Amino acid sequence: MRASDVEIESDPSTHVACPPPPLPRNQADQADMLDIKAIRANSKEIEARLRRRAPDIDLSEIETLDRDRLGLLQSVERLKARRNEISKEVGKRKKAGEDADSLIADTRALGEELAGGQDRLVELEKRIDEIVIALPNLPHPDVIPGGDPSQAQTIREEGDRLTKSATGENHVQIATRLGLLDLARASRLAGSHFALHRGWGARIEWSLLRFMIDLHVGESGYELILPPFVANTETLTASGQLPKFADQVYRCADDDLYLIPTAEVPLTAFHRSEILDEASLPLRYCAYTPCFRREAGAHGASERGLIRTHQFNKVEIYRFTTPESSYEQLEILVRQAEEVVRRLGLHFRTVRLVAGDLAQQAAMTYDVEVYIPGQERYYEVSSISNCEEYQARRSRIRYRPIGGGKARYVHTLNGSALATSRLLAAIIETYARADGGLDIPEVLRPHLAEASVIHPDGSTS
RNA sequence: GGAGAGGUGACCGAGCGGCUGAAGGUGCUCGCCUGCUAAGCGAGUGAGGGGGCAACUCCUCCGAGGGUUCGAAUCCCUCCCUCUCCGCCA
Numbered sequence: 001m002r003a004s005d006v007e008i009e010s011d012p013s014t015h016v017a018c019p020p021p022p023l024p025r026n027q028a029d030q031a032d033m034l035d036i037k038a039i040r041a042n043s044k045e046i047e048a049r050l051r052r053r054a055p056d057i058d059l060s061e062i063e064t065l066d067r068d069r070l071g072l073l074q075s076v077e078r079l080k081a082r083r084n085e086i087s088k089e090v091g092k093r094k095k096a097g098e099d100a101d102s103l104i105a106d107t108r109a110l111g112e113e114l115a116g117g118q119d120r121l122v123e124l125e126k127r128i129d130e131i132v133i134a135l136p137n138l139p140h141p142d143v144i145p146g147g148d149p150s151q152a153q154t155i156r157e158e159g160d161r162l163t164k165s166a167t168g169e170n171h172v173q174i175a176t177r178l179g180l181l182d183l184a185r186a187s188r189l190a191g192s193h194f195a196l197h198r199g200w201g202a203r204i205e206w207s208l209l210r211f212m213i214d215l216h217v218g219e220s221g222y223e224l225i226l227p228p229f230v231a232n233t234e235t236l237t238a239s240g241q242l243p244k245f246a247d248q249v250y251r252c253a254d255d256d257l258y259l260i261p262t263a264e265v266p267l268t269a270f271h272r273s274e275i276l277d278e279a280s281l282p283l284r285y286c287a288y289t290p291c292f293r294r295e296a297g298a299h300g301a302s303e304r305g306l307i308r309t310h311q312f313n314k315v316e317i318y319r320f321t322t323p324e325s326s327y328e329q330l331e332i333l334v335r336q337a338e339e340v341v342r343r344l345g346l347h348f349r350t351v352r353l354v355a356g357d358l359a360q361q362a363a364m365t366y367d368v369e370v371y372i373p374g375q376e377r378y379y380e381v382s383s384i385s386n387c388e389e390y391q392a393r394r395s396r397i398r399y400r401p402i403g404g405g406k407a408r409y410v411h412t413l414n415g416s417a418l419a420t421s422r423l424l425a426a427i428i429e430t431y432a433r434a435d436g437g438l439d440i441p442e443v444l445r446p447h448l449a450e451a452s453v454i455h456p457d458g459s460t461s
Numbered sequence: 462g463g464a465g466a467g468g469u470g471a472c473c474g475a476g477c478g479g480c481u482g483a484a485g486g487u488g489c490u491c492g493c494c495u496g497c498u499a500a501g502c503g504a505g506u507g508a509g510g511g512g513g514c515a516a517c518u519c520c521u522c523c524g525a526g527g528g529u530u531c532g533a534a535u536c537c538c539u540c541c542c543u544c545u546c547c548g549c550c551a
Contacts, residue, residue, distance in 0.1 A: 037510095070511080077511065077520045084520090087532040091479040100531075107531040275471055275508095400471070404490050407471090407492075 022142045022327045022364060035393065036128060040066055049138050053355035062131050069124045069133035081389075083110050096396045104367055119139035124144055133237070134244050137390040139355040140327075140364040147356025155366065156338070159347035162373040165432040170374040171425040172305035174432050175201060183305065193295070193309050195421060200454050204440070205313065206426070207447035208420045209288055212315040212340055216417060220336055222317055227266035238395040240361030240387070241266040244460040250292050250310075259292035261371050263316035264414040268391045271320060275407050276399040282321035282329055289314060291419070305425060307379060312421040319413045321396065323388070326411035327364075332385045333415040334366045337382040340418050346426050347371040349378060363388045368418070370426040379422045384415030389432040 043059050050057040087109045093100040144151050165174065175181035180201025186194045197205045216222045233256050236242040241249060241261060250259040260266060267285050276283065291314050306312075310352055317336060321329050334350060341348040353365045362385035369378035389409040393399070398407035431439040436456035445452055451460040 073511065073520085080521085081519055083531080088479075090531050094531095095479080111531080217477045277471085400489085407508080 022140055022330075025110065032418045034132075034135060034390065036062070036066055036132060039063070039132075042152055049141075050136065051205065052143070052320065053139050053147075053358055054136060057135070061292075062128060065124055065131075066127050069121065069128060071337045072117060072121050072124065076114065076121055079110060079117065082248060083107055083114065086110070114248060130158050130243075131197045133394070136358070136360045137240075137363050138213050139358060140386070140388075143352070143358070144354045145356075146354055148354060149357055150167050151354045152351040152357070152367075155334075155350040155352055156171075157349040158338075158342060159371075161347045161371055162430060163376060164373050165429040166434045167432055167436060168374075169432070170305070171372070171428040175424075177307075177436070178318065178438060178454055178456070180204070180428070180438075180454075181306070190310075193304075194311055195306055199458070200448075200460065201424075202452075203448055204444065205420055205424060207444040208423060209313060209315060210447045211343075211443055212417060213286065213288060215340060215343075216286040216315065216317055220284075222284045224283050225263075225267065225270070225287040227260075227263060227270075227287055229260055229290060229292075231260050231265050231269065232256045232258070235265060235269040235272075236358065238272060239265045239391050240359070240394070244254050244301065244360060247296050248294050250294060260289060261293050261417075262291050262414075263287035263289040263314060264318065267316065267318040268395055268397075268412060271397045272395040274397060276320065276397070278322065278399050278402045279401060281410070282319045282325065285318045286417075287316045287318070289316070306421040307425060309421055312419055314416050314419040317415050317417045320392075320399075320410045321413065322399065323408070323411050326386050326388065326413060329411075329413055330364065330366070330384065333384045333413055333417075334368070337368050337384055337417040341368060341370055341381065341423075344423070344427065344441050346423075348381075359383075359385065361385070361387045361390045363390070370422060372422070372426050372431045379424050379426075381426075382416040384417075387414070436455065 009381060022099070034046070039059055039062055043063055047057060047059045050059075065158055086103050090100045090103050090107075093103070139145070149297045165171075167174065170175075172181070172183065176183065178201075179199050180197065182196045182198050186196035189196065212358035213224060217224045217453065230252065233242060236249065236258055249261050252258065266289070270285065271283070290311055292311050295308055295310060318327050319333065319419060338348065338350060348368055348370045350366055350368050353367060358365050365383055365385040370381045371378055388411050391412045392409040397410050397412070399410050400407050428438060428439060433439055433443060433453070437456040440452050440454065442452075454460050
């Protein structure tokens with residue numbers, strides 16, 4: 001028996017300036033879908049909505065190509081129908097022992113005409129697909145338009161906020177001094193902006209992962225998945241990372257394989273080309289994977305140490321669900337991500353991103369941000385998104401409604417719960433002791449031989 | 462990596478040049494029947510796209526991509542994947 005989804009709902013009195021949860025989209029409204037038919041029917045509306053996140057979007061080229069394509073399609077199909085008709089007649093005559101040579105000559109000529117039209121059609125379709133596949137998802141109407149992150153709505157804010165660590169050091173200084181991290185050796189092995197955990201640092205990292213998995217799998221009823229840590233082009237395209245963000249993923253030189261930037265990638269592909277039963281929804285998966293990101297051009301001075309690395313560990317929670325319930329489910333995922341930070345005793349806030357900050361595939365996203373005392377800054381430790389149909393359409397993941405009827409696209413939701421590296425930075429700066437040691441958060445102790453303090457000399461008690 | 466077998470609809474499974482968008486079964490939907498349940502009987506039930514107000518009609522799809530042919534699920538080639546055996550290996 002699974003634990004209920006609402007089990008970890010928090011006290012509503014802690015909410016800060018909370019906007020109402022978003023309403024589900026109306027499926028009858030074609031403008032909520034992003035395919036060529038919808039563009040054909042509602043180009044102006046769709047263009048306006050896409051411009052809320054990307055002001056320079058222009059659909060006029062697609063419209064022109066699509067008109068050309070439709071005309072060509074009709075003439076090609078007329079030729080095909082004619083060819084099929086004659087071929088059938090040929091079959092009949094041959095069976096009857098009659099002569100069919102003149103008919104065969106007719107179809108030969110037809111075939112050549114057909115081939116020309118067919119080639120032009122394929123070319124047109126290719127160009128249309130290229131443009132459509134690069135379009136981002138439509139933002140939910142409740143998402144604030146524009147790209148100004150300061151407009152992001154704060155949904156909740158919880159926990160005690162420190163202005164600096166107990167010793168005044170940052171997490172790199174503390175962790176290096178205590179022998180938890182060895183960044184010098186990490187860069188010797190792989191380059192800058194990689195981490196290497198050792199000793200108690202590695203054990204704390206591991207315990208964080210265990211703690212989160214136990215929470216989601218044990219308490220919230222997710223199925224644990226350990227997917228491949230590489231994925232091919234089709235898989236990356238389905239979840240939305242390709243083709244537009246090819247420069248952000250590590251690619252294997254000799255194979256059609258990429259290191260996954262997030263478990264969202266393999267989890268989206270998990271049900272690719274399937275038709276699910278509505279009764280089985282929502283399907284809930286939890287995955288642990290390392291995540292690999294090139295972070296090209298993203299490094300700033302404040303982002304050393306564990307703040308932004310090319311590889312980090314993450315526990316991901318993921319759901320396939322119906323369009324009617326996806327926004328309800330999004331709220332549940334947010335609560336489940338927050339619960340991890342809450343139980344670790346860290347100060348955090350939850351914000352709803354503005355349209356311009358949304359990832360390609362997302363219609364609405366909440367970030368859970370943890371506070372790093374030394375920097376007096378919030379850093380994202382979780383990003384929870386409703387991708388609506390966007391990934392399902394690219395992956396052809398549908399469900400059969402209860403009572404039968406046409407298969408419909410599922411909605412997909414993903415959330416980090418959580419990424420550990422920034423979390424570890426926040427833990428180190430928040431739990432640092434004035435004597436130079438480090439307290440271990442209570443929820444992790446069962447996974448750390450009940451150790452509660454790491455002393456300045458590296459011993460524990 | 463080598464040898465063999467195979468990839469067909471939501472699922473299982475037949476078909477191996479035209480009458481096959483695909484037998485049969487399971488599942489599902491509707492109806493009938495039956496103290497309840499189970500069973501039984503009858504009908505319906507793939508996806509995508511084009512045209513049409515609609516009834517309807519046309520095109521495409523039997524792992525993917527090419528080829529042969531008037532015509533391909535069926536023949537040929539390439540690739541991918543699965544299974545069995547052999548080899549190798551954490």
